[in-house]
Amino acid sequence: MLQIIYSDEFLEHKTGRYHPEKPERLTAIVKALKAASFTEQIEWLSPTTKPGQMSWIEKVHTARYINKLKEIAATGGGYLDGDTPVSPRSYDIALLAVSAWLDGIDAVLATENPAFVLARPPGHHAESDAGMGFCLFSNAAIASVYALEKPGINRVAILDWDVHHGNGTQAIVETHPQIAYCSLHQYPAYPGTGKASEKGFHNNVLNLPIPPGSDITEYQPLWESKIIPFLSNFQPDLLIVSAGYDANADDPLASMNLQPEDYGLFTEYCLGLTRKILFGLEGGYDLPTLSASVIATIEPCLS
Numbered sequence: 001m002l003q004i005i006y007s008d009e010f011l012e013h014k015t016g017r018y019h020p021e022k023p024e025r026l027t028a029i030v031k032a033l034k035a036a037s038f039t040e041q042i043e044w045l046s047p048t049t050k051p052g053q054m055s056w057i058e059k060v061h062t063a064r065y066i067n068k069l070k071e072i073a074a075t076g077g078g079y080l081d082g083d084t085p086v087s088p089r090s091y092d093i094a095l096l097a098v099s100a101w102l103d104g105i106d107a108v109l110a111t112e113n114p115a116f117v118l119a120r121p122p123g124h125h126a127e128s129d130a131g132m133g134f135c136l137f138s139n140a141a142i143a144s145v146y147a148l149e150k151p152g153i154n155r156v157a158i159l160d161w162d163v164h165h166g167n168g169t170q171a172i173v174e175t176h177p178q179i180a181y182c183s184l185h186q187y188p189a190y191p192g193t194g195k196a197s198e199k200g201f202h203n204n205v206l207n208l209p210i211p212p213g214s215d216i217t218e219y220q221p222l223w224e225s226k227i228i229p230f231l232s233n234f235q236p237d238l239l240i241v242s243a244g245y246d247a248n249a250d251d252p253l254a255s256m257n258l259q260p261e262d263y264g265l266f267t268e269y270c271l272g273l274t275r276k277i278l279f280g281l282e283g284g285y286d287l288p289t290l291s292a293s294v295i296a297t298i299e300p301c302l303s
Contacts, residue, residue, distance in 0.1 A: 002301050003043045003107045005100040006030065006118040013094070013121050014077075014087035020253060020285040021134040026120060029281075032291035033298075041302050045107065047100035047119070057098060060142045060172055062129045069094070069136060080131040094121055094136040101143040104278045108238065109150055114271075114301040116243075116294075117280040124166030124242045124282050125191060133164070133191060139280055140242045141172040144179050147238050154178060157236035159227070160185070161266055162244025162282040163254040165194030165207065169242065174200040180234040182227055184208040184219065186247065186254050206230045212255035216262045223269050231273055239270060239277045245284030245293040253285050260292035267300045277301075 011023035033042060050056075057066065072078045073091035080086060097119040107115040117139075124140060125133030144156040158173065160166040160183040170193070173179040185194050187209030194207045208222050231239070245263065247256035270277055279297060284290035 001041050001043050002113070002298055003045050003111070003115040004033070004118055005045045005047055005103050005107065005115065007046050007096065007100070009096055010093060010120050012089045014089070015085045019085065021120065021122065023120075024287060025284065025290060026118060028287040028291045029118060029294050032295055036295055038299065038302055045103065047096055047103050049099055050102055053095070053099060053102070056102065056142050056146050057137060059145050060128060060138050065129045065131070069131060080136075084131050084134055084136070086136070090121070090136065097121060097123070097139055098137050098142055101139045101278070101280055102146050104280065105143050105147045105150070105238070108276050108278050109153070113275050114277040114279065116298060117278065119281060122244070122282045124160055124162060124169045124244070125164070126168040127171050132168070134283075135168060138168045138172055140166070140240050141169050143240055143278065143280070144173060147240075148178055153237045155180070155234060155236045156238050156240060157182065157231050157234055158240045158242060159231065159270065160242035160244070160282070161247070162242055163247035163251070163256055164190055164244070164283060166242055167191050167193040170194070170198070170205060174205050177202040177204065180204045180231070180236065182206040182208075182230055184210060184222060184227070186210055186212055186256055189254060204234070210256070213257060215257035216259070216265070219258065219262070220265070223266070228269060228273070236274065237276065239274055241270065241277060241279045242282045243279045243297060244282035245290050248284070248286060248289040248293060250286040250289045251284065253283070260289050260296045263293045264296035264300055267297045271300060
């Protein structure tokens with residue numbers, strides 16, 4: 001069985017009719033999963049509200065930013081930047097997304113098997129004092145800090161395979177010696193960060209900029225020569241995957257040429273390191289390839 005943390009409430013973060021980060025992303029994935037051959041092996045969980053949840057968010061985000069986001073939502077909505085809308089319920093839904101990621105950590109540690117957080121808004125562009133790039137709270141960073149308070153978890157690695165560099169995640173965790181961050185991303189591309197020279201304050205960051213137009217023949221050698229050695233040397237007790245699927249050839253927001261089945265290979269590499277993996281949805285905007293890629297990610301976890 002694989003546990004998926006999901007709620008229809010995540011559809012209530014409204015971004016506007018033509019925005020690529022739209023509720024239909026989740027409904028397409030849910031429909032595909034319920035029609036998948038392995039659907040009986042999925043356990044659907046609803047996110048829970050954790051006592052003291054705000055304290056975990058405050059470890060990552062400033063009070064000024066949290067209050068700003070809350071106020072924008074409470075006064076009818078607005079924009080954090082040109083790409084990042086806030087609707088009246090966005091603040092509450094962003095809190096629920098954080099809850100889902102924390103529940104995902106608990107699920108992985110309880111079962112010692114992978115789990116998948118199917119939530120929105122995404123998070124890897126959100127910095128400590130600013131939301132941007134469709135992202136409100138830095139879900140993966142908050143989850144990593146939360147995980148380090150759990151018994152037996154002394155090191156957490158975050159692997160970000162979204163096509164865009166997770167500037168927010170890196171900025172938050174690169175000062176933390178117990179957290180490693182690895183990103184493979186199109187470069188140049190939004191947000192312009194993620195140079196190979198960025199190593200973190202404890203040599204705990206690995207950035208792999210990849211040129212536009214690359215496919216699995218460029219990605220696979222990087223996994224084998226760079227990513228696996230980096231993660232193996234760090235020896236994480238838990239792996240968090242910022243699972244974005246916008247490096248697919250059909251995705252409208254990037255220029256890579258991956259296919260959905262390639263994410264199955266990525267997952268197999270991760271499983272070779274540990275079964276304690278939390279996958280959390282980030283980007284991916286072509287609905288058919290997004291759904292197929294999530295299925296390709298989950299399939300190896302069930303064997």
